[in-house]
Each structure stands twice: as C-alpha cells, then as structure tokens.
Amino acid sequence: GKTVVGEMAIRIAFEDGMNSIYTTPLKALSNQKFAEFRKMFGAENVGLSTGDMSINRGAKITVMTTEVYRNMAWRSSSSDSEAPYADELLSNSVVVLDEFHYMGQKGRGGVWEECVITSPLHTQIVCLSATLPNADTLASWIHKVTGRKTKLVNAIGGRPVPLRFLFASRDGLFPIFKDEDAGPGAPNGLLGLRGDG
Secondary structure, three states, X not given: OHHHHHHHHHHHHHHOOOEEEEEEOOHHHHXXXXXXXXXXXXXXXXXXXXXXXXXXXXXXXXXEEHHHHHHHHHHHHOOOOOOOOOOOOOOEEEEEEOOHHHHHOOOOHHHHHHHHHHOOOOOEEEEOOOOOOOHHHHXXXXXXXXXXXXXXXXXXXXXXXXXXXXXXXOOEEEXXXXXXXXXXXXXXXXXXXXXXX
C-alpha cells in the first residue's frame, strides 16, 4: 500500500545520487525499516538515527524517528548559518513522513506539523498514512503554510489491507470488538467502543 510510495521516493533520490530521509514515529519501526533498506540499497548506503543510536551517519539514506528529523529541520531553518549542523539537510532531496496520521495525536502531533513547516524548500515532503480522514484538508494546509505544490494520492476502495483488532491468549486470537471490522481505522470505524459493535 502506502509504503510503496515512500520507498519509490527514496529509490528515485538514491538513483539520482541525492540523499533522502525516511521517518517513523517509533524506534522499533525505524529499526525495521533500517533493516529492510539495508537489504534493498546495501548496508553502506543506509544509516539509522533514533536519538539514542546513530549508525552510518552521513549515509545516502537515513532512517530516523520523526522527532530526530524535526530537530534537524529546526536547525536547518535557523537564521544562524553558523549553528552546529545547520547545513545537514542541504543535500537531502526528500523526506518521507510515515504514519502521518500521528499529526492529529495530542502531545506528539505537533512534531509532524513542525516537520512540514521547517523542512527546507528544496526537500520534497512525502506524507504517508492509511488512516487519515482529512487528507485533502491537510494537503491544502501544507500548500498554504509552505507554498509547496501538493498532490494527494488516495487508494481507490479504501485500505488495501484491512485493520483487524485482536488479542492473543494461550487459546488463540480473538477480536477485541464484537464487530470484527470495528476499531480505529478499521472498515466499520470506531464501532464497538461504545458497546454498539
């Protein structure tokens, strides 16, 4: 689904000899994408930065948590060109913000907003989410606050891989909701949380 779009953006930058960044909201997801990209692009071309760990700094492709990218973007948008690392995004052509629906999350959502606002103008921003209810509004907002041309790509027919909410026990997997197609981002939405699923 959506991951193909992000991976193609990374591939195009890589084949053009440009640097790229792929962000995720969780260290575990960053570690997983780091391992996948090392297989796809070669270990020497892929780095990881999660705040407490940095591997292969300066690689053509860097996987990182969204907060790490936000901090880099802040530094690069600083008017102080002498600030440490102020130029670290100069050769970066694209940033992929995976799980962009986190933008609506209380507490952490501002991080995604700040990534959009402070990303250098030469950097293409690719925002990925399979559960974003107001994608058209966000695309318009990105254009308004950054002046960037935006293109919204929607999957026809909804999620290609439906969400299922299950819990595991020694006896097997069981649905969390009475309606197996209920839950956040699932085909029947939030049904079940109020006892109506």
